[in-house]
Amino acid sequence: KVFQAVVSCIGGDGTIYIIPKSFETALNKLMAEIQNTFKGLGLLIPYCWKKGEACVVRGSDTVWYRAKIVEVSGSTLQVQYIDRGYIESIPQCHLYPTTFYTGIPPFCIPCQLYKTLPIGNFWQQEAVEYLQELLKNEEVEIHVKELPDNPWGKLSISLYFGGMSLSSFMAYQRYCVAEDCQDIQKLGVFEGDLSPSYLLQPLPVPGETFPVTVTHLVSPKEVYICLDSSENLKKRSATERSASCDSESLSKALRWCNKIVKTLPHLTNFKKELPCLAEYVDGLWYRAKLLSVTQLVPVQILVQFVDYGTYLVAPTSRLRHIPCHLLKYPVQAVRVLLAGFRPASDDKNVERIPYSPEWSLKALWTMVDCVEGKRLSASILTVSPEVTISLYGDDKNLVHLKLIEMGLAELDQ
Numbered sequence: 001k002v003f004q005a006v007v008s009c010i011g012g013d014g015t016i017y018i019i020p021k022s023f024e025t026a027l028n029k030l031m032a033e034i035q036n037t038f039k040g041l042g043l044l045i046p047y048c049w050k051k052g053e054a055c056v057v058r059g060s061d062t063v064w065y066r067a068k069i070v071e072v073s074g075s076t077l078q079v080q081y082i083d084r085g086y087i088e089s090i091p092q093c094h095l096y097p098t099t100f101y102t103g104i105p106p107f108c109i110p111c112q113l114y115k116t117l118p119i120g121n122f123w124q125q126e127a128v129e130y131l132q133e134l135l136k137n138e139e140v141e142i143h144v145k146e147l148p149d150n151p152w153g154k155l156s157i158s159l160y161f162g163g164m165s166l167s168s169f170m171a172y173q174r175y176c177v178a179e180d181c182q183d184i185q186k187l188g189v190f191e192g193d194l195s196p197s198y199l200l201q202p203l204p205v206p207g208e209t210f211p212v213t214v215t216h217l218v219s220p221k222e223v224y225i226c227l228d229s230s231e232n233l234k235k236r237s238a239t240e241r242s243a244s245c246d247s248e249s250l251s252k253a254l255r256w257c258n259k260i261v262k263t264l265p266h267l268t269n270f271k272k273e274l275p276c277l278a279e280y281v282d283g284l285w286y287r288a289k290l291l292s293v294t295q296l297v298p299v300q301i302l303v304q305f306v307d308y309g310t311y312l313v314a315p316t317s318r319l320r321h322i323p324c325h326l327l328k329y330p331v332q333a334v335r336v337l338l339a340g341f342r343p344a345s346d347d348k349n350v351e352r353i354p355y356s357p358e359w360s361l362k363a364l365w366t367m368v369d370c371v372e373g374k375r376l377s378a379s380i381l382t383v384s385p386e387v388t389i390s391l392y393g394d395d396k397n398l399v400h401l402k403l404i405e406m407g408l409a410e411l412d413q
Helices: 021-037 125-135 166-172 182-187 238-263 324-328 361-371 401-405
Strands: 002-010 016-020 054-058 064-073 076-081 087-091 095-097 109-113 116-118 139-146 155-161 176-178 209-217 222-227 275-279 285-295 300-305 311-315 334-338 341-343 356-360 376-382 388-392 409-411
Touching (some): 125 238, 166 238, 341 356, 361 401
Antiparallel strands (some): 002 139, 054 095, 209 222, 341 409
């Protein structure tokens, strides 16, 4: 069985407690019922608590939770939140004994990684802390491998986050040995003569109008576009729906990669077009490819962020190997030429685009104003030798008409 779940807690012994997404509605309903039943403080009169006894606990967030007594020690009791998994020491005044809700099984499931042996036969404190930092409150994919011998035992699972196996990842970090570790090579180290490359984005058929966003402008005529994933799914073609799913899955995978990026090795190979992860100015890491070495001392590399089209000159410290599973998503940004106009022959503006001097900077900034943050649509005219499109604004007019009105461009028939 395969299902989505949220990791609620990592036990001190490395037990992974999960709440299946399918349980969330029932759990929320139960929690609301408990809040309506129990109000105020816990039991204030003396009470003889017993190990294993059912109770409700008023947490530090003032919310009541189902729990059971794990250990009795004077005025403080150790309890386990049975729908979350974690264990906490609580003063007796924050507990209330109850037989309510004991017929409802716990909503969280204790799990262990299938055929995975921690170094030293138990999970070291450092490994447990790493698991907590990586997984707590995160949504993951669970593959059930073996059922426990008794109903209260641990479920044996394979856990995947962002398309990556947790067992393989922890083995890669040398926290454990994973017997079933076929995808260890997916963790980002390319060896030998492997020349990985990105997949290209499938495009809608010529003549079809589709929503886009412009992610980067090289010049008024040369831009990078992404198929817009914000439009109503039902209105979109199969190509656009596929692109939308890819975009959403890629975003999740990149979010996970940002959590583990420090474990990925720095680049040592600077082959042109090589895929990599690069750190942008916002401190986040994105998919990129190497273009050229711009400086040798210290080494500076020109990279392009393939899902946006933007460029950055970065030191090697901001470049890392890319995990293989990130290569399965097509590049989100497509380089296109806009049809129907050319630079104005009588544009008197002195400031020009250095790398494209036929265009004035004023023309570039005017085009930025026309497309930035706008709901645009496009129609492909040709795909060879280069992708050429007509680009329309949210008023359904061609975006370049503004440049022509201002004398910054002229019609090109």
